[in-house]
Amino acid sequence: MALPSRILLWKLVLLQSSAVLLHSGSSVPAAAGSSVVSESAVSWAAGARAVLRCQSPRMVWTQDRLHDRQRVLHWDLRGPGGGPARRLLDLYSAGEQRVYEVRDRGRLELSASAFDDGNFSLLIRAVEETDAGLYTCNLHHHYCHLYESLAVRLEVTDGPPATPAYWDGEKEVLAVARGAPALLTCVNRGHVWTDRHVEEAQQVVHWDRQPPGVPHDRADRLLDLYGSGERRAYGPLFLRDRVAVGADAFERGDFSLRIEPLEVADEGTYSCHLHHHYCGLHERRVFHLTVAEPHAEPPPRGSPGNGSSHSGAPGPDPTLARGHNVINVIVPESRAHFFQQLGYVLATLLLFILLLVTVLLAARRRRGGYEYSDQKSGNSKGKDVNLAEFAVAAGDQMLYGSEDIQLDYKNNILKERAELAHSPLPAKYIDLDKGFRKENCK
Numbered sequence: 001m002a003l004p005s006r007i008l009l010w011k012l013v014l015l016q017s018s019a020v021l022l023h024s025g026s027s028v029p030a031a032a033g034s035s036v037v038s039e040s041a042v043s044w045a046a047g048a049r050a051v052l053r054c055q056s057p058r059m060v061w062t063q064d065r066l067h068d069r070q071r072v073l074h075w076d077l078r079g080p081g082g083g084p085a086r087r088l089l090d091l092y093s094a095g096e097q098r099v100y101e102v103r104d105r106g107r108l109e110l111s112a113s114a115f116d117d118g119n120f121s122l123l124i125r126a127v128e129e130t131d132a133g134l135y136t137c138n139l140h141h142h143y144c145h146l147y148e149s150l151a152v153r154l155e156v157t158d159g160p161p162a163t164p165a166y167w168d169g170e171k172e173v174l175a176v177a178r179g180a181p182a183l184l185t186c187v188n189r190g191h192v193w194t195d196r197h198v199e200e201a202q203q204v205v206h207w208d209r210q211p212p213g214v215p216h217d218r219a220d221r222l223l224d225l226y227g228s229g230e231r232r233a234y235g236p237l238f239l240r241d242r243v244a245v246g247a248d249a250f251e252r253g254d255f256s257l258r259i260e261p262l263e264v265a266d267e268g269t270y271s272c273h274l275h276h277h278y279c280g281l282h283e284r285r286v287f288h289l290t291v292a293e294p295h296a297e298p299p300p301r302g303s304p305g306n307g308s309s310h311s312g313a314p315g316p317d318p319t320l321a322r323g324h325n326v327i328n329v330i331v332p333e334s335r336a337h338f339f340q341q342l343g344y345v346l347a348t349l350l351l352f353i354l355l356l357v358t359v360l361l362a363a364r365r366r367r368g369g370y371e372y373s374d375q376k377s378g379n380s381k382g383k384d385v386n387l388a389e390f391a392v393a394a395g396d397q398m399l400y401g402s403e404d405i406q407l408d409y410k411n412n413i414l415k416e417r418a419e420l421a422h423s424p425l426p427a428k429y430i431d432l433d434k435g436f437r438k439e440n441c442k
């Protein structure tokens with residue numbers, strides 16, 4: 001009896017598993033090695049200076065003289081009335097602990113081995129009315145440029161609370177009777193937060209080059225750069241003397257490759273690999289470089305230099321040579337890719353429906369044209385023309401529309417890039433680091 005439903009079930013299972021396969025297909029290689037963060041096609045004229053941008057503030061080399069990995073934990077409290085959060089206490093991975101308010105000394109407690117076992121929980125010995133509020137457990141990893149935060153809400157009750165703890169969908173809510181101890185749990189056993197002496201800093205940057213037609217796994221190594229300052233150059237001799245990465249690369253997190261002067265034979269795929277083994281950073285940026293003849297400088301697509309959506313909008317990087325054209329293509333995540341494909345299918349369907357409507361209307365007009373009054377046939381004629389135009393316009397839009405969407409996206413990415421290029425570190429990181437140093441120096 002259940003045969004049809006069983007078939008349906010099997011179909012569903014098959015669909016599901018194929019979707020899972022589709023989904024995991026593109027994320028597996030990323031997990032196995034480094035993940036491709038960006039992929040772009042770049043082009044310069046022969047003889048010019050090419051700059052392949054490869055920057056990450058997380059690769060800035062941080063000296064760690066204490067070998068404590070420069071981590072800090074702080075608990076903050078925002079009272080029920082709102083207002084800014086107040087720093088309660090902090091604990092450094094080197095061991096120092098600070099309690100900010102005198103009345104909290106001996107009342108608030110952290111485990112002394114927090115950075116060894118990852119238990120950053122805060123114990124309040126006897127809860128008072130004023131302890132109620134939103135607590136945050138904040139972990140800064142200065143060495144790895146990481147930040148994590150966890151929130152817990154504390155409610156203070158007169159008698160024993162009906163529900164001592166529950167999850168409000170975002171955070172734990174703890175209800176504790178006045179005078180009783182409260183344990184605000186914050187456990188993070190991620191190895192970067194707990195290990196003290198895992199391995200020496202392993203920051204390595206490679207630049208690879210694939211000549212045209214050569215697959216990624218047979219790329220030539222061009223350069224190795226180590227956080228310790230050591231550098232090794234490989235690669236074909238004709239290229240070796242013309243490539244360079246700034247001497248202060250690890251100080252600025254800027255590993256951009258300069259090739260000067262560019263030759264036609266330099267064409268190929270270049271990739272910049274950033275590895276911070278301790279901090280778990282593995283990123284790859286890919287550049288498909290083409291070299292144009294020096295005289296024939298074809299104008300970029302669209303109107304050159306005029307604010308059309310592709311060429312000028314995001315404010316092209318002024319440091320880049322003139323007369324070249326950078327097109328960034330971000331490798332879509334599998335999900336984004338899926339939706340893009342869906343978009344194409346839907347758009348094609350829409351076009352088809354519009355054409356069908358146009359044809360049907362045209363046929364109907366031809367068939368029933370004589371039955372209409374003059375006025376009406378005039379109307380319907382106008383409608384037809386409009387629809388036909390619309391169909392054509394929609395077709396055009398479909399050709400360009402998807403491109404525009406992608407270009408907008410590209411432009412945002414370009415904009416981000418340009419911003420990154422102008423200020424080597426995003427403000428966010430600067431603030432955090434500065435703040436940390438200030439704290440550290442106090």
Ligand SMILES: *[C@@H]1O[C@H](CO)[C@@H](O)[C@H](O)[C@H]1NC(C)=O
Nearest residue numbers: 110111119120121123183187
């Ligand atoms: C964390 O430490 C507190 C004492 O500071 C202890 O009561 C609690 O059980 C510990 N939690 C875990 C998960 O180890």
Ligand SMILES: *[C@@H]1O[C@H](CO)[C@@H](O)[C@H](O)[C@H]1NC(C)=O
Nearest residue numbers: 302303304305306307308312
């Ligand atoms: C850009 O377009 C505006 C009008 O759309 C025109 O006045 C201007 O001359 C154009 N500039 C260039 C460089 O083509």
